[in-house]
Amino acid sequence: MKEAYQINKVYSIILILVGLIGITARYFDAGDWQFTALIPTFFGLILYFCTTGIQKENAAVGHVAALVTxxxxxxxLVMLSKGIFGDAxxxxxxxxxxxxxxxGIWSLRSQILYFKAQRKRKANQAKS
Structure with missing residues (x-):
C-alpha cells in the first residue's frame, strides 16, 4: 500500500476509531461523555472525504489533506508534551x-512523496 490515497484512507479510519474508542473508554472509566475525545474523529472524517480527491489527483484537496494532517x-505533539512533562x-x-x-507522519510522508512524483510526472509530460 504505497498510494497516498490508500494511506490517507487507512489513517482517516484509524482516527475515526481512536476517537470513538476514546469517548467510549472515557464513559466507562469516568461515567461521563467528554466530547473533546471526538476531535480525532472529526479530523478523520475530513481526511476520509479528501480520499477521492487525492485519488483523482486534485492538488487542492491533496494540500487540504496535508494541512489537516x-x-x-x-x-x-503539544498535548503529548503537556501530558509527559506535566503531572499527568x-x-x-x-x-x-x-x-x-x-x-500522521506516515500519512504526511506519503503525501509529500506523492506530490513530488506528481510534479515530476507533469514536468516530464510538458517536455514531451
Missing amino acids: SLLIIMS GWGRKQWIFLIIIAG
Missing part, C-alpha cells in the same frame, strides 16, 4: 496522541 500532528504521567491519552503522531 500537519495541524493534527502539531496539536498532538503516561496514560490512555498519551497513547492516543502517540498513535495520531505516528500515523
Whole structure:
C-alpha cells in the first residue's frame, strides 16, 4: 500500500476509531461523555472525504489533506508534551496522541512523496 490515497484512507479510519474508542473508554472509566475525545474523529472524517480527491489527483484537496494532517500532528505533539512533562504521567491519552503522531507522519510522508512524483510526472509530460 504505497498510494497516498490508500494511506490517507487507512489513517482517516484509524482516527475515526481512536476517537470513538476514546469517548467510549472515557464513559466507562469516568461515567461521563467528554466530547473533546471526538476531535480525532472529526479530523478523520475530513481526511476520509479528501480520499477521492487525492485519488483523482486534485492538488487542492491533496494540500487540504496535508494541512489537516500537519495541524493534527502539531496539536498532538503539544498535548503529548503537556501530558509527559506535566503531572499527568503516561496514560490512555498519551497513547492516543502517540498513535495520531505516528500515523500522521506516515500519512504526511506519503503525501509529500506523492506530490513530488506528481510534479515530476507533469514536468516530464510538458517536455514531451
